[in-house]
Amino acid sequence: MSTSTTAPVTTKWWSGGKSPFNVEYGKLMMWYFLMSDAFTFGAFLIAYGTTRFATAGWPNPNEVFKSYPFAGENANAPLVFVSIMTFILIISSVTMVLAVKAGQEMNKKAVVNNLILTIIGGLAFLSCQAWEWTHLFHEGAWWGRNPFINADGTQSTTNFTNFFFTITGFHGFHVFSGVIINIVMLIMTLMDKFEQRGHYLMIEKAGLYWHFVDLVWVFVFTCFYLI
Amino acid sequence: MEHTAHIEHHAEDGKKEVMRVTLILTVLTLVELALGFWMMKIEAQGTRLMIKGVIVILMMAKAFYIVGYFMHLKHEIRNMIMTIVVPLLLFVWFIGAFLYDGNSFKNLRMTYDSHKKEMSTKKVEKKEEVKETPEVKKAVE
Incomplete structure (x- = not known):
């Protein structure tokens, strides 16, 4: 009986009046959204992995992705173009972190500069992807069409192109929405919306989304181009 | 300050x-x-x-x-x-179980599906040769 009265007083995190996770509501919900998105992407990539494990042969990515813009027919530079795309996304992620940090310091000018750099990075990535899709399309690859034979010289199925276009397309659409969100953030910053609110928490939420897009690319890049 | x-x-x-x-x-x-x-x-x-x-x-x-x-x-x-x-620990099961399943499916097919087994060893010609097929067809006609 007496234990309840003599027990040490602990902080009642969950009894109201406090923020148990010590983050703003919107930011927590952004984290939960990103978790659900991680499971969507995870399911896509695991479906790809399962199919690959269930198939005897698979096209060699170094044969498929060996070209780059302004190269001739005989271009043979595997991994080069996609590594440029990877670095573009990493650098745009860094500028986004700097925008978030500038927001925490209430430094409007630095927020604007870094947001513009992030948007340019996102657009550059999208342009690279648009080029790559166009190039593959002209080689005869699309949903339901696969001109590339397996690495061991056997007939391939359309699984390779279906998964490639679906997953990179879904990721590309995320990059596109990320760019739109960043443009909205830029306009709101320029209109002094955050200065009036007294905080730049909205930029932090947009930043979380943008880093997640970068994170997904780390997995897509590894699964499709490297292994 | x-x-x-x-x-x-x-x-x-x-x-x-x-x-x-x-x-x-x-x-x-x-x-x-x-x-x-x-x-x-x-x-x-x-x-x-x-x-x-x-x-x-x-x-x-x-x-x-x-x-x-x-x-x-x-x-x-x-x-x-x-x-x-x-919650992300769910991926440990998710990845393990599905890749194991995919691999098992491949082994079953390679053992019992003679068509798949044959296809997995039959070489096909590269794209350059495939391009000529319309002409070959005409010649045959």
């Missing part, structure tokens, strides 16, 4: 951390690419599988740095970290 000084000091630390993490991510990516280029020259399946394993580990390291530092999760409080990380 003391408060603003503290914030400025913190911001300076933050910038250093961003630069450090950027460098780590760049180096990890370069190592991944080097392994990718190295793997092109290797035929032995065992060695290839090992390199792929190393690449996956490096990928997880990159993911840790992005989530932990860029997304700031490492600096949140423990309850917050757990509510994000614990």
Whole structure:
């Protein structure tokens, strides 16, 4: 009986009046959204992995992705173009972190500069992807069409192109929405919306989304181009 | 005064951390690419599988740095970290079970499906030769 009265007083995190996770509501919900998105992407990539494990042969990515813009027919530079795309996304992620940090310091000018750099990075990535899709399309690859034979010289199925276009397309659409969100953030910053609110928490939420897009690319890049 | 000084000091630390993490991510990516280029020259399946394993580990390291530092999760409080990380443990089963299933399906097909088995050993011609097929068809007609 007496234990309840003599027990040490602990902080009642969950009894109201406090923020148990010590983050703003919107930011927590952004984290939960990103978790659900991680499971969507995870399911896509695991479906790809399962199919690959269930198939005897698979096209060699170094044969498929060996070209780059302004190269001739005989271009043979595997991994080069996609590594440029990877670095573009990493650098745009860094500028986004700097925008978030500038927001925490209430430094409007630095927020604007870094947001513009992030948007340019996102657009550059999208342009690279648009080029790559166009190039593959002209080689005869699309949903339901696969001109590339397996690495061991056997007939391939359309699984390779279906998964490639679906997953990179879904990721590309995320990059596109990320760019739109960043443009909205830029306009709101320029209109002094955050200065009036007294905080730049909205930029932090947009930043979380943008880093997640970068994170997904780390997995897509590894699964499709490297292994 | 003391408060603003503290914030400025913190911001300076933050910038250093961003630069450090950027460098780590760049180096990890370069190592991944080097392994990718190295793997092109290797035929032995065992060695290839090992390199792929190393690449996956490096990928997880990159993911840790992005989530932990860029997304700031490492600096949140423990309850917050757990509510994000614990549900993601579902992936351990998700990946293991599905890849095992895929592999088992392949083995079953290669054992019992004679058509699939034949297709997996039959070589096909490359694209350049395939292009000539309309002309070949005409010649046949």
